[in-house]
Amino acid sequence: MESPKGNLTDQAPANPAATDDMLATQPVGYWTGLAHATVTRHLRDAMARTDVTQPQYWVLNLVHGRPAPPVAAEVVAGLTPLADGPYEIARTVDQLLHRGWLHTLPDGQGLALTDAGETARVRLRELVTEVRAVVHQGIDDEEYVAALKVLRRMVANVEDAGRP
Numbered sequence: 001m002e003s004p005k006g007n008l009t010d011q012a013p014a015n016p017a018a019t020d021d022m023l024a025t026q027p028v029g030y031w032t033g034l035a036h037a038t039v040t041r042h043l044r045d046a047m048a049r050t051d052v053t054q055p056q057y058w059v060l061n062l063v064h065g066r067p068a069p070p071v072a073a074e075v076v077a078g079l080t081p082l083a084d085g086p087y088e089i090a091r092t093v094d095q096l097l098h099r100g101w102l103h104t105l106p107d108g109q110g111l112a113l114t115d116a117g118e119t120a121r122v123r124l125r126e127l128v129t130e131v132r133a134v135v136h137q138g139i140d141d142e143e144y145v146a147a148l149k150v151l152r153r154m155v156a157n158v159e160d161a162g163r164p
Contacts, residue, residue: 028154043131052124055083055092056101060113060121063102069110 012022014030044054058079063070070078072093079089093111096102101117104110113121136144 032151039135042135043128046127046131047124050123050127052120053092055079055088056096057121057124057128058082059089059092059096060101060117060124063111064113064118064121069105069112071110075111 009024011027012018012025014027015022016034018026040054047054047057059075062075062078072090075093076089080086083089093102096117097104097111099116100114101120102111103114105112
């Protein structure tokens with residue numbers, strides 16, 4: 001049954017064993033949540049084997065990628081929406097300062113990677129690339145892009161539905 005607002009396919013309960021012909025009835029929240037949890041766990045387990053956390057990787061990338069050295073408050077503000085709690089990124093900055101992968105610039109006006117921090121960032125980039133290859137096995141770039149475009153459209157649909 002088609003409506004002006006889109007397809008009204010009946011929703012079935014989440015079923016990890018759903019066959020291809022049943023997938024259209026599956027709840028996207030279940031599958032996106034399962035994908036998020038599984039991929040994140042796999043990535044964090046791989047990082048843990050090298051004594052690094054995903055938030056540490058985020059901080060190293062953010063500090064490296066900025067045209068001007070960010071202050072700690074900018075790093076915290078930029079990454080807290082991704083974090084598991086409101087204090088995780090501030091603690092992560094402190095950990096990286098203690099570890100010697102970050103340092104505060106002499107004028108106190110920003111953070112920068114040390115040589116050890118840049119070495120770690122490059123090593124972690126390689127690890128993340130290896131993990132991505134496992135996650136993307138059997139999925140070509142066109143399929144991946146199509147999946148992300150569908151998810152992006154679903155997010156926009158929900159955001160649009162919530163507006164008066």
